[in-house]
Amino acid sequence: MYLLIPAAGSGRRMGSAWQSQGKAPRNKLLLQLQGKPLIAWTLLAAEASQSIRWIGMIGQPDDWEDFKQIIASLSLTKSVQFIRGGATRQESVYHGLQALPADAEQVLIHDGARCLATPDLFDRCSQASLTCLGFVAAVPVKDTIKVVDAHGVVESTPDRRQLWAAQTPQGFSVPLLKKCHAAGRSQGWEVTDDAALFEKCGLPVQIVEGEETNLKVTTPMDLAIADFILRQREG
Ligand code: C5P
Numbered sequence: 001m002y003l004l005i006p007a008a009g010s011g012r013r014m015g016s017a018w019q020s021q022g023k024a025p026r027n028k029l030l031l032q033l034q035g036k037p038l039i040a041w042t043l044l045a046a047e048a049s050q051s052i053r054w055i056g057m058i059g060q061p062d063d064w065e066d067f068k069q070i071i072a073s074l075s076l077t078k079s080v081q082f083i084r085g086g087a088t089r090q091e092s093v094y095h096g097l098q099a100l101p102a103d104a105e106q107v108l109i110h111d112g113a114r115c116l117a118t119p120d121l122f123d124r125c126s127q128a129s130l131t132c133l134g135f136v137a138a139v140p141v142k143d144t145i146k147v148v149d150a151h152g153v154v155e156s157t158p159d160r161r162q163l164w165a166a167q168t169p170q171g172f173s174v175p176l177l178k179k180c181h182a183a184g185r186s187q188g189w190e191v192t193d194d195a196a197l198f199e200k201c202g203l204p205v206q207i208v209e210g211e212e213t214n215l216k217v218t219t220p221m222d223l224a225i226a227d228f229i230l231r232q233r234e235g
Contacts, residue, residue, distance in 0.1 A: 026063075097181060
């Protein structure tokens, strides 16, 4: 299985986390978590997965030197290719798709910021790609969700039994996802995950049971929670 890791964001909401690590703000994936940069945990899970054979790491050139050092320090056995990131996640994945080897029929896309995904989740997703053209790891929502208008007034309360929180990995047929991304670019669609492009093109997206601990590290609070989860796992 081919894996693309979007890792080209900046992490603007992590200012105070950098302050507490005594460094100037940079890509949040370089923040330390249990003695390793955050992205190292993502890479170690991909390395431990039985199904992943090739990793495309989508990053900004400013971060490549750090990423290279991290990869060297982990002694990864899998091949990692660097791919230039774009201005948005959507554009970064678009670049990633263009850089896939010609024989890639299916791809998993997994946010670098979801550093607690387990090797088992990667492998279950790879298994799903045998039967689904598109799928997304997701968990049922626990909160009641409100749809709110521009004035802060609740418009509606969707039935919670139908709501799932989307995670990554997400997996797709490569030729179909390339077409969906091309459609997105020509139509000016702006989306926050790849499944949304598949949906907009009228293609089916299957749910694969995700993991409650597979949080996207976005704020300093998420970093503290990730630290706690890793300590529990290690200990
Ligand atoms: O910002 P957010 O955490 O939602 O980003 C999700 C993932 O997309 C992160 O792993 C981030 O590095 C990546 N990203 C990217 N290119 C961008 C913006 C975000 O690869 N331009």
